[in-house]
Amino acid sequence: MSNKIVSVVIVTCGKNGYLASCLNSLKQQTHHEVEVIIIDNSLDHNFSQETSQLYPEFKLYPQDRNLYYCEALNLGIRQSRGDFILCLNDDLILDKRFIEK
Numbered sequence: 001m002s003n004k005i006v007s008v009v010i011v012t013c014g015k016n017g018y019l020a021s022c023l024n025s026l027k028q029q030t031h032h033e034v035e036v037i038i039i040d041n042s043l044d045h046n047f048s049q050e051t052s053q054l055y056p057e058f059k060l061y062p063q064d065r066n067l068y069y070c071e072a073l074n075l076g077i078r079q080s081r082g083d084f085i086l087c088l089n090d091d092l093i094l095d096k097r098f099i100e101k
Contacts, residue, residue, distance in 0.1 A: 006099050007035045007082030011072040012090040014042025019090045023055050031099040037079050039063065039072040 008026060012019045019038070026036055036058040040048050048062035059079065067075065073087055086099070 005033045005082040006084045007080030008086045009037045009076030010088045011039045014047040025094040028096045029099045037076045039076045
């Protein structure tokens, strides 16, 4: 599976600082073919801007209205190009070999 792309779709509302820990765990993955898609439901322009500055390698889609979880997740899935799709909540921290295994 080493050449397969895994698309990770994360829906966030920008609360409690969860997203940074989640994204940092994705940056440390041993499987390198990872596409990260963040659907930002925070409705906070500053949050979106800060996230895109700190994680320019990830695709961020800020929203101008709250899509709620399912609609936002479906948007992320439509934007993905991976062979596999992993849907995550923003409060998860993955072991560095999670996607590889």
